[in-house]
Amino acid sequence: MCRIYLRCQKTKAKERYLKGKRERKKQRKAAARESAVAGNVGGRDDGEEDEHDNNGEKDPFIEEERASQEEREFEECPLLLQEDGDFKRLRKRQKLDNEDAIPDHSHLTAAESSPVPSSPISNFSDSLAETSGHRSPTPPLTSLPLFPLPSRPYVPEKSELALQGLDRALARAQVVDPLLSTPLSLDEDGDADNGISAKTVKRLRDLGITELFAVQTALLPLFLPSDRLKRSLYLPYEPPNDICVSAPTGSGKTLAYVLPIIEILSSRVVTRLRALVVLPTRDLVIQVRETFEAIAKGRGLKIASVTGQHSFSHEQAQLVDKTVNLQGGSSKVDILICTPGRLMDHLNGTPNFSLQHLRFLVIDEADRLLAQSFQDWQTRVLAATRPPTRVEADAAPREGIVTSIPYPDALAPGFLHLLRGVPTVFTDLDEKRESSCQKLLFSATLMNDPGRIAALELRNPHYVVVKSSSGDQQSGVLGLAMEKFSIPTTLKEHMIVCNSSQKPLMLFHMVHTVGITNALVFTKSAESTQRLVQLFEFFEIALSTNNKKPVTGRAYSSDLSPSERKSILEKFKAQEIDMLVCSDLISRGIDIKHVAHVVNYDAPVDMRKYVHRVGRTARAGRWGDAWTLVEEQEARYFKNMIKAADHAAAVSKFRVTEQELSPLMPFYQVALAQLKDAYAYTSARKVK
Numbered sequence: 001m002c003r004i005y006l007r008c009q010k011t012k013a014k015e016r017y018l019k020g021k022r023e024r025k026k027q028r029k030a031a032a033r034e035s036a037v038a039g040n041v042g043g044r045d046d047g048e049e050d051e052h053d054n055n056g057e058k059d060p061f062i063e064e065e066r067a068s069q070e071e072r073e074f075e076e077c078p079l080l081l082q083e084d085g086d087f088k089r090l091r092k093r094q095k096l097d098n099e100d101a102i103p104d105h106s107h108l109t110a111a112e113s114s115p116v117p118s119s120p121i122s123n124f125s126d127s128l129a130e131t132s133g134h135r136s137p138t139p140p141l142t143s144l145p146l147f148p149l150p151s152r153p154y155v156p157e158k159s160e161l162a163l164q165g166l167d168r169a170l171a172r173a174q175v176v177d178p179l180l181s182t183p184l185s186l187d188e189d190g191d192a193d194n195g196i197s198a199k200t201v202k203r204l205r206d207l208g209i210t211e212l213f214a215v216q217t218a219l220l221p222l223f224l225p226s227d228r229l230k231r232s233l234y235l236p237y238e239p240p241n242d243i244c245v246s247a248p249t250g251s252g253k254t255l256a257y258v259l260p261i262i263e264i265l266s267s268r269v270v271t272r273l274r275a276l277v278v279l280p281t282r283d284l285v286i287q288v289r290e291t292f293e294a295i296a297k298g299r300g301l302k303i304a305s306v307t308g309q310h311s312f313s314h315e316q317a318q319l320v321d322k323t324v325n326l327q328g329g330s331s332k333v334d335i336l337i338c339t340p341g342r343l344m345d346h347l348n349g350t351p352n353f354s355l356q357h358l359r360f361l362v363i364d365e366a367d368r369l370l371a372q373s374f375q376d377w378q379t380r381v382l383a384a385t386r387p388p389t390r391v392e393a394d395a396a397p398r399e400g401i402v403t404s405i406p407y408p409d410a411l412a413p414g415f416l417h418l419l420r421g422v423p424t425v426f427t428d429l430d431e432k433r434e435s436s437c438q439k440l441l442f443s444a445t446l447m448n449d450p451g452r453i454a455a456l457e458l459r460n461p462h463y464v465v466v467k468s469s470s471g472d473q474q475s476g477v478l479g480l481a482m483e484k485f486s487i488p489t490t491l492k493e494h495m496i497v498c499n500s501s502q503k504p505l506m507l508f509h510m511v512h513t514v515g516i517t518n519a520l521v522f523t524k525s526a527e528s529t530q531r532l533v534q535l536f537e538f539f540e541i542a543l544s545t546n547n548k549k550p551v552t553g554r555a556y557s558s559d560l561s562p563s564e565r566k567s568i569l570e571k572f573k574a575q576e577i578d579m580l581v582c583s584d585l586i587s588r589g590i591d592i593k594h595v596a597h598v599v600n601y602d603a604p605v606d607m608r609k610y611v612h613r614v615g616r617t618a619r620a621g622r623w624g625d626a627w628t629l630v631e632e633q634e635a636r637y638f639k640n641m642i643k644a645a646d647h648a649a650a651v652s653k654f655r656v657t658e659q660e661l662s663p664l665m666p667f668y669q670v671a672l673a674q675l676k677d678a679y680a681y682t683s684a685r686k687v688k
């Protein structure tokens with residue numbers, strides 16, 4: 001309303017002013033004509049600054065200037081500003097007001113020198129009334145408030161935000177320099193300095209391991225303290241702390257938990273399920289089982305794995321004795337390595353399969369596993385390791401009181417109150433008995449998700465972060481909190497920006513010109529894996545007519561049966577295959593020593609994926625190269641991703657020109673045509 005009113009006022013005033021101006025102009029012209037006729041040419045002195053004409057009339061130019069000034073003021077009206085949101089103008093207005101707010105009051109009366117500054121709107125309407133020669137019929141707008149200047153809120157740094165609400169245990173993390181290592185030497189007692197027995201040292205040496213890597217050096221004293229009581233299989237009154245480890249890919253995390261588990265379990269007399277290792281894929285289960293078997297050789301420990309590769313009953317027969325019903329459970333194995341899905345199957349459907357004797361629960365690739373629910377496996381597993389509370393125990397069905405235990409049962413100390421037929425009397429002097437299970441979380445990209453961590457019910461967790469940034473605590477913790485992951489220092493990273501249609505040719509160029517072999521090539525899906533391998537085969541056939549030895553490439557994806565996958569992986573390990581084209585199925589954890597190159601044929605969509613993929617090379621201190629083919633339209637996203645992880649400087653740009661690609665172009669076109677025919681033929685057969 002105000003706005004419309006002011007606009008109307010302005011228009012009428014302007015019209016009146018222009019009319020007056022025209023009349024004055026006419027009068028002046030007439031007067032000039034008369035004086036010219038009278039030969040009396042005179043006028044205003046140029047140097048005169050008086051705004052009034054000689055006859056006392058206002059100077060039209062000065063009037064015009066004033067009108068435009070008023071117009072400007074009108075434009076600067078805060079009401080309009082509010083709508084436009086033009087804070088610059090408001091700031092200018094306020095600046096002017098502030099200047100006005102320090103007037104010289106010496107010549108004013110008390111009433112005039114009121115500290116309340118007059119509103120620009122009231123000034124404007126007053127001057128408008130003056131200009132028009134009469135006052136507005138409506139009262140002038142006097143007290144419209146000036147909106148306060150918007151002040152920029154305090155924006156905390158990203159690092160500051162990352163540290164807020166950080167788990168206290170994580171804030172106190174032990175940061176370890178990745179270059180740390182300890183030689184495996186024996187002391188006078190025959191033990192190694194880090195608490196490893198002579199037997200294990202000998203076994204390690206047989207396997208060619210002569211020193212412990214940083215993560216192993218840091219972890220072994222935590223698992224194997226000099227106080228031997230703390231190495232007991234059961235610690236119901238003083239349960240061990242849980243441990244979370246973040247260390248780069250290929251830094252030896254597997255051995256860091258395999259060694260202490262074998263050392264501690266070697267003292268066992270009766271076989272019980274005491275170590276459970278959960279991994280995300282079958283391939284990883286096989287790999288970790290091999291490591292356990294290699295280190296535990298000659299120690300009498302029984303190791304098994306369940307992944308669903310064999311029948312359920314076969315696995316049950318391997319795991320438990322089903323003929324008796326035991327509260328303490330029965331186990332034919334000491335160490336079980338499994339995928340979460342199959343673990344749930346056995347928890348739900350295998351009699352006597354119990355986790356109450358667990359001393360170690362290892363969750364490897366923890367961030368990946370905890371992100372997937374698998375029938376809420378974490379909650380179920382944790383519940384199975386924890387002794388029931390008094391209320392739960394009282395509610396548990398018991399058989400009639402008998403004086404002797406009917407058959408030997410083997411409940412863990414924390415679960416003794418459940419013993420069938422034996423009355424339990426709780427007293428106030430009873431000490432609380434807890435599960436002796438120590439939870440161990442490992443990953444190269446350990447998550448910092450308070451919700452997920454809380455769900456694990458970690459007991460006084462101790463964090464170990466292996467990170468290169470000068471090994472200082474603050475940057476190590478910050479890196480983990482902000483998901484700035486560590487990459488092996490022996491890895492060289494490159495990116496190649498190219499047109500999407502050139503990508504296959506670019507890969508073939510890299511294989512033949514740069515000499516990429518013993519390579520893992522990651523694609524985004526099983527389907528693109530298959531297509532790329534087929535195109536590569538056609539290309540190699542076309543090129544081999546040119547007297548070149550063909551490079552062998554095979555696909556490795558979830559489309560293949562487990563036995564096919566196993567055989568392909570073995571051939572690749574035996575270096576019978578030069579290039580394995582795969583989906584993300586083997587992007588985590590897989591350890592193949594001779595992998596010298598990783599090619600991200602399809603750029604990874606997040607930093608975690610990138611870290612794990614490129615981490616398939618440059619393992620255990622060896623050198624390796626990672627190449628990422630980035631399509632032009634993805635380049636910005638990829639650069640931002642690595643920049644956000646403070647990793648942009650480590651990835652160098654590799655340029656390939658059209659001329660360099662041109663020699664391979666004819667073979668590529670032949671291969672493309674053949675691939676087209678092959679797909680046309682396959683789809684025609686499908687239609688039939």
Ligand SMILES: Nc1ncnc2c1ncn2[C@@H]1O[C@H](COP(=O)(O)OP(=O)(O)OP(=O)(O)O)[C@@H](O)[C@H]1O
Pocket residue numbers: 208209210211212213216247248249250251252253254255443444588589590591593615619620
């Ligand atoms: N102390 C050691 N001395 C020599 N080699 C070692 C040592 N510890 C581990 N290795 C070797 O280093 C390689 C990488 O180890 P491992 O697979 O445990 O890495 P990782 O940290 O689990 O990697 P990822 O995060 O990718 O799973 C393996 O081949 C392993 O045999």
